[in-house]
Amino acid sequence: MAIDIPALLQKHSLKVTQQRLALLGYLVTHETHPTAEMIHAELPEISLATIYNTLDKLVEVGLVVIIEGTADGKRHYDFYGEPHYHIINTKTQEIFDANNFDVQPLLQAGREATGLDITDYHIELYGVDPDDAK
C-alpha cells in the first residue's frame, strides 16, 4: 500500500499544493538524503524558494528531518515516516537509515539529566568500512 501523500499533508493542516505533493512524494519514494539543491535539480519546476519553504514546513510538522553534520556542510533532508537514526560513512558520505535501537532509555536519560520533556532527538553515527585499506 503506497503512502497517501495528500492525506499526510492534510493530517498536518498543510494545504495540498502541486509543489508539496511533488516534493514530499519525491522524498517518500527516494532513499537518497538530498539537499535542497539536489531536490531542485530533480524537480526543477519547483522554485528553489519553494523548496526551502516547503522543507521548512515539513520539518516543522515532523514529516521530514534535517540531517546536519555531513562533510559537505549542507543540510540534507529525509522523510520521517518512522522514527529512525542516521549512520554516515565518512569515507563515501553515504547516509543510511536505521531503526534497530530503542531510544526510550536515551530519552529517559535526557529527562533525568535536565528535567526537560524530551520532544525530539537527532542521532548521527559516523563510521568507516572496516574492509577499507587503512
Added chain:
Amino acid sequence: MAIDIPALLQKHSLKVTQQRLALLGYLVTHETHPTAEMIHAELPEISLATIYNTLDKLVEVGLVVIIEGTADGKRHYDFYGEPHYHIINTKTQEIFDANNFDVQPLLQAGREATGLDITDYHIELYGVDPDDAK
C-alpha cells in the same frame, strides 16, 4: 587538578601557539557552547580566521565537537573532554551536556545495521521545560 592545555595540544601533534592556548583554554573553562563569533567576541585578540582554523583543527583531533541543529542555524562548539551528548531546550536555546547514558548498545546497533566501524557519534535531544505554561 586543572587541565594541562599545552599537553592536550601536544598529545595531538598540534603546535602550542598563543592563540590555541587561549581558545582551547576558553572552551575548557566555560560551560557555554559558543559559536565562532561568540568566541571571537570574548577573545578579540585572535582573528576570526584563526578562530575558525583553530576550531577546525581541534574538531579534527577530537578535542572539540560541533553542535549543529540549534535554532540559530550556527555551529556551536564544545570541549570534548569526556564523551557526552547534548540536550537543547528549544524554548530557551540553552544547551546542556549529559553523560548518563551508555552509548555502546547504540554504536553496536549502528554497526549491525551497516557493517561499518562506528568511529564517532552525535546525539542531540530536544526538550522543553514541563513547567512552562503551554
Added chain:
DNA sequence: CATTTAATTAGAATTATTCCAAACAACTTG
C-alpha cells in the same frame, strides 16, 4: 464562484564560513 487565506515565485539580500597570499612564530637541528 466569490472570497479569504495561504503558497509560490524571481531575484535581491544576508551572512556564516572558507579562501588567499603574505607575514610571522613555533619547533628542530647542527
Added chain:
DNA sequence: CAAGTTGTTTGGAATAATTCTAATTAAATG
C-alpha cells in the same frame, strides 16, 4: 642558540547556502 623549516596567523576578499521581500497565484471554504 642561530638558522632553517614548517606550520600558523592574519585581514580582507570571495563564496554560497539560506533567508527575505513584495507581487502573483492557487487552494480551500461555504
